[in-house]
Amino acid sequence: MAVQISPSILAADFARLADEAAAVPNADWLHVDVMDYHFVPNLTLGLPVVEALRKATATPLDCHLMIADPDRWAPQYAEAGAGSVTIHAEAAKAPIRTLREIRSLGARAGLALNPATPVEPYADLLGEIDMMLLMTVEPGFGGQKFLDVVLPKVRRARELVERHGGRIWLQVDGGVDAGTIERCAEAGADVFVAGSAVYGASDPQAAVDALRAAANRTLAT
Numbered sequence: 001m002a003v004q005i006s007p008s009i010l011a012a013d014f015a016r017l018a019d020e021a022a023a024v025p026n027a028d029w030l031h032v033d034v035m036d037y038h039f040v041p042n043l044t045l046g047l048p049v050v051e052a053l054r055k056a057t058a059t060p061l062d063c064h065l066m067i068a069d070p071d072r073w074a075p076q077y078a079e080a081g082a083g084s085v086t087i088h089a090e091a092a093k094a095p096i097r098t099l100r101e102i103r104s105l106g107a108r109a110g111l112a113l114n115p116a117t118p119v120e121p122y123a124d125l126l127g128e129i130d131m132m133l134l135m136t137v138e139p140g141f142g143g144q145k146f147l148d149v150v151l152p153k154v155r156r157a158r159e160l161v162e163r164h165g166g167r168i169w170l171q172v173d174g175g176v177d178a179g180t181i182e183r184c185a186e187a188g189a190d191v192f193v194a195g196s197a198v199y200g201a202s203d204p205q206a207a208v209d210a211l212r213a214a215a216n217r218t219l220a221t
């Protein structure tokens with residue numbers, strides 16, 4: 001399992017997004033939280049910002065759609081050049097069609113589950129996805145406290161993914177920092193979103209390196 005770190009620009013300075021992207025040249029992805037005031041009680045950014053970011057950085061964009069109608073909008077994020085587009089299982093009405101469309105447009109397809117959404121009902125969809133995102137906070141805001149209660153689900157998701165061939169990435173998102181990343185890695189996550197822990201640090205690049213090292217240390221033991 002290769003560890004990947006995806007800093008969330010939700011915690012960055014929105015007035016200086018290009019500079020904030022450049023501040024983490026060692027990141028594998030830039031995590032872009034799209035919120036619409038409907039699926040979650042917050043509003044962030046949409047397609048025009050993703051299109052602008054795409055031109056401003058070579059780091060691939062990992063778009064996390066927390067929106068009420070992902071079936072309608074997700075393909076447009078793939079068309080806008082996102083390297084990965086993740087939709088929420090709780091919001092999608094036609095997840096299989098939408099995940100296939102994302103892939104057909106050349107992006108990786110992700111399926112996200114809220115903390116209280118069980119993973120087992122989605123076992124049959126593993127062939128349709130490249131990544132599963134397990135929320136470790138309730139979606140909507142950065143800077144929340146990590147929910148340990150999700151860790152058993154991360155383990156069960158890792159088992160399902162391994163039984164399916166191990167090709168699917170397992171991402172955790174929310175409250176991931178130097179104090180929680182090791183538990184996530186130990187439970188089987190391999191892609192780590194970190195907002196405050198990266199952009200709240202005085203040296204975001206060093207914070208990415210430190211998170212990666214902590215996750216790798218856990219996987220090595």
Ligand SMILES: O=C(CO)[C@@H](O)[C@H](O)COP(=O)(O)O
Nearest residue numbers: 139140142143174175195196
């Ligand atoms: O999707 C979300 C929140 O809904 C996350 O991507 C947050 O942006 C992560 O921020 P931190 O919890 O790491 O500060």
Ligand SMILES: [Co+2]
Nearest residue numbers: 033064173193
């Ligand atoms: Co996110």
